[in-house]
Amino acid sequence: MTTDLAALFREHHASLVRVLYRRTGDHDRAEDIAQETFARAVAAPPRNPRPWLFAVALNLVREDGRKAVRQGRRLELYRAESEQSSPAADQVLERSDNVRAVQQALATLAERDREALLLKAEGFNYDEIAETLGLAKGAVGTTLSRARRKLVEAYRTQGGRHVAS
Amino acid sequence: MSHPDDGTIQMLLDGELDPGEQVRIEAHVQACASCAARLAEGRAFLVEADRLVEVLAVPEEPARRRGSPTRRSVFRTLAWAASIVMAVGIGYWGRGPGAVASAPVVLQETDKPLTTAATPPSALPPAEAPTRPAADRQEVASEAKAAGAVGGIGANELAREQPAAAAAPAPAQELRDARANAPAAKVARSTDEPAAAWRVISMEEGVRLLGGQIRLIDGLAADRVETGPGTAVVGANAALPVVRVVYAAGAVTLDQQRPMPALASRQEGAAKVVGGAVAYETTMAWQERGGIRFVVTGSVSVDSLRALGGQVR
Numbered sequence: 001m002t003t004d005l006a007a008l009f010r011e012h013h014a015s016l017v018r019v020l021y022r023r024t025g026d027h028d029r030a031e032d033i034a035q036e037t038f039a040r041a042v043a044a045p046p047r048n049p050r051p052w053l054f055a056v057a058l059n060l061v062r063e064d065g066r067k068a069v070r071q072g073r074r075l076e077l078y079r080a081e082s083e084q085s086s087p088a089a090d091q092v093l094e095r096s097d098n099v100r101a102v103q104q105a106l107a108t109l110a111e112r113d114r115e116a117l118l119l120k121a122e123g124f125n126y127d128e129i130a131e132t133l134g135l136a137k138g139a140v141g142t143t144l145s146r147a148r149r150k151l152v153e154a155y156r157t158q159g160g161r162h163v164a165s
Numbered sequence: 166m167s168h169p170d171d172g173t174i175q176m177l178l179d180g181e182l183d184p185g186e187q188v189r190i191e192a193h194v195q196a197c198a199s200c201a202a203r204l205a206e207g208r209a210f211l212v213e214a215d216r217l218v219e220v221l222a223v224p225e226e227p228a229r230r231r232g233s234p235t236r237r238s239v240f241r242t243l244a245w246a247a248s249i250v251m252a253v254g255i256g257y258w259g260r261g262p263g264a265v266a267s268a269p270v271v272l273q274e275t276d277k278p279l280t281t282a283a284t285p286p287s288a289l290p291p292a293e294a295p296t297r298p299a300a301d302r303q304e305v306a307s308e309a310k311a312a313g314a315v316g317g318i319g320a321n322e323l324a325r326e327q328p329a330a331a332a333a334p335a336p337a338q339e340l341r342d343a344r345a346n347a348p349a350a351k352v353a354r355s356t357d358e359p360a361a362a363w364r365v366i367s368m369e370e371g372v373r374l375l376g377g378q379i380r381l382i383d384g385l386a387a388d389r390v391e392t393g394p395g396t397a398v399v400g401a402n403a404a405l406p407v408v409r410v411v412y413a414a415g416a417v418t419l420d421q422q423r424p425m426p427a428l429a430s431r432q433e434g435a436a437k438v439v440g441g442a443v444a445y446e447t448t449m450a451w452q453e454r455g456g457i458r459f460v461v462t463g464s465v466s467v468d469s470l471r472a473l474g475g476q477v478r
Contacts, residue, residue, distance in 0.1 A: 014223075022221040030223070102220045121218040126181045141172030141181065145207065148175075148214035155217055 005042055012053055013038070019054065019118045023061055025103045033060045051131040054124075058115055058132070105154035113147035120144055168200055169193065174207050363393040363409065371408045376423045380459050383476040385412050395422065400451045400460060417473060421459035452477075 013034060020030035037057040046052030106114055112133060119129050126140040135143065169177070169190050176182045177190050194200045371390040372379050381387060391409040395401040398420050410419040451460045452474070461474045 018223050021223045022218065025221075027224050099220055102217045105217065106221075117214065117218065120179070121215060126176070126179070138172065141175035141179070142170070143172075144179070145171040145175040145210075148207075148210040151217055152210050152213045 005038075005045075008041060008049055008053075009038060012050060015122050016053055016057055019122055020057055020061065022106070022118050022121075023058065023115065024064075029064070033057055033064065036060055048131070050124075051128050054119060055132045055134075062111070101155060101158055104158060105151050108154040109147055109150050113143055113150065116140060116143045117147040117151065168197065171203075171207070174200075174204055175211075177204070178207055178211050362397045363391045365389050366392050366408075371410070374406055374408050374423070375421060375457060378455065378457055379408065379410070380419060380421050380454075380457050380477050381410060382412060382417070382419055382461070382473055383478045385417070385473075385476070387412055388414060398460070402458075418462050419459055419473075419477060420462065421457050423457060 016034045016037065017027075017030050020033050021027050024030055024033075034057060037053055037060065040056055041049065041053060106117075109117070112135070115133055116129050116135075119132060124132065126137050129135065129140050129144075130137040173182070173190060177187060177194075182190060194204050366374075368379065368390055371392065374392060379390075388411045391411060392406050393409065395403040395405045395407055398407050401407050401420065402422055405422050407420050407422055410421075412418065451458050453459075454477070459477060461477065
C-alpha cells in the first residue's frame with residue numbers, strides 16, 4: 001500500500017507519543033523515538049501503518065532500554081543526587097505523586113502485558129494488538145485480563161488511591 | 166457449557182466476541198453466579214485500569230516552546246524533517262535517472278509554501294520487499310521488528326549533533342516557530358552577502374529570469390523565490406542575476422542561474438562539498454543540469470545537503 005506521510009503523521013503522531021510516554025515515562029524520549037519511527041516509515045513505507053508504527057516504536061523502546069540498563073548505575077546515582085538536592089520535591093503536586101504511583105505500578109507488569117494495555121487504551125482492537133505485538137489474537141484477552149488486574153493490584157499495594165471517576 | 170476462561174470474559178467486556186459466541190457467554194453468565202462475579206470483577210479491573218492509564222497524560226508543551234522554541238525542540242523537528250528529506254532522496258535515487266524528469270510547478274500565493282507537483286513521498290516504492298503478502302501477522306510483526314532493530318535513518322543522531330533544517334510535511338509547532346523567527350523576506354547566506362541585495366519575486370519571474378525553467382528541491386515546500394545579483398553568491402556568474410528558492414525559513418536555499426555556455430562546460434560534474442562559509446552552513450559546488458546552474462546551501466549537515474542536492478529537479 002502507499003502511505004501519505006503527512007497524513008500518517010497527523011493521524012498517528014500524538015497517539016504514538018502518548019503510548020511512548022506512558023511506556024517510558026519520559027516525554028523527550030517519547031518524542032525522539034516517535035521521530036525515529038516516522039523516519040523509518042519514510043525509508044520503508046509500511047503496508048499497514050498503525051501496527052507497524054507502534055511495533056517499531058516499541059521495539060525501539062526495548063532497544064533503548066537495553067542501552068539504558070548498561071548505564072543504570074550512573075543514572076541511579078544521578079537520580080538519587082537529584083532528589084536529594086531538590087527540596088522543592090515536597091511541593092510537587094499530588095497529581096505528580098499519583099502519576100509516579102501509576103508509573104511504578106505499570107513498571108511491575110511484564111513488557112508484553114504493559115504494551116497490550118497501553119495499545120488498548122489507544123483504541124486498538126484485538127487484531128491490531130495481536131499484529132503489533134506478534135501475539136495470537138486468542139491470547140490478547142488473557143494478556144489484557146492479566147495486565148489490568150496486575151496494574152490495579154500493584155497500584156493498590158503501593159498505597160495508591162482509587163482514581164476518582 | 167463449561168465456564169468461560171479469563172480471556173473470553175475479557176473479550177466479552179471488550180466487545181471482541183463474535184455475535185453468536187457473545188450470546189452464548191452472556192446466557193451462561195446470567196445463569197452462573199461465579200461467572201457473573203468474575204465478569205463484574207473483570208469489569209471493575211478494566212474500568213480502574215483504564216483510569217489509571219489515563220492518569221499518564223502527556224505533559225503539556227512548556228509555554229516557552231510556543232513563543233521561543235528550545236534548541237532541542239527545534240533540532241528535533243528539523244532533524245525529523247531532514248531525515249524525511251534524506252529518506253525521500255534515497256528513494257528517488259533508487260528509482261534511477263529515468264524518474265527525475267522535470268517536476269511541474271504548482272504556483273501559489275507568495276506567502277504560502279510553494280510546492281512541486283512531483284511524486285509525493287507516499288508514492289515512493291517501499292525500500293524493502295514490496296511484493297510480499299501483507300496478510301501474515303507474524304510476517305508484519307517481524308518486519309516491524311526488523312525495522313526497529315536495524316539502523317534506519319539516524320534521526321536521533323541528527324537531532325543531537327546537527328542544527329539540521331529542512332521543510333517536509335512535519336506540521337509541528339517548532340517548524341512554524343522557526344519560520345516565524347526567520348528574516349522577514351530576504352536571506353543573507355554570509356556576511357559578504359547583503360540581504361538588501363535580494364528581493365522577493367514571483368515564481369513566474371524566477372522562471373523568466375532563468376529562461377523558462379526553475380529548479381526546485383523535490384519533496385520540500387518552498388517558502389518564497391528571491392532574486393539577487395550574481396556578485397552576491399560565491400561562485401555565481403557576476404554578470405547574471407541569481408534566482409534563489411528559499412526553504413525552511415531560510416535554513417536551506419537553492420541558488421540558480423542560467424549559465425553562460427562557456428561556464429556550463431566547466432562546471433558540469435558531480436556535487437562536491439566545498440566547505441562552509443559561516444558556522445553551521447555548508448555549500449555544495451555549483452552544478453549544471455538541464456541548462457540551469459545551481460548550488461544548494463544550508464544550515465544542515467553535509468549528508469543532508471548531499472541528499473537535498475540529489476533532489477533538485
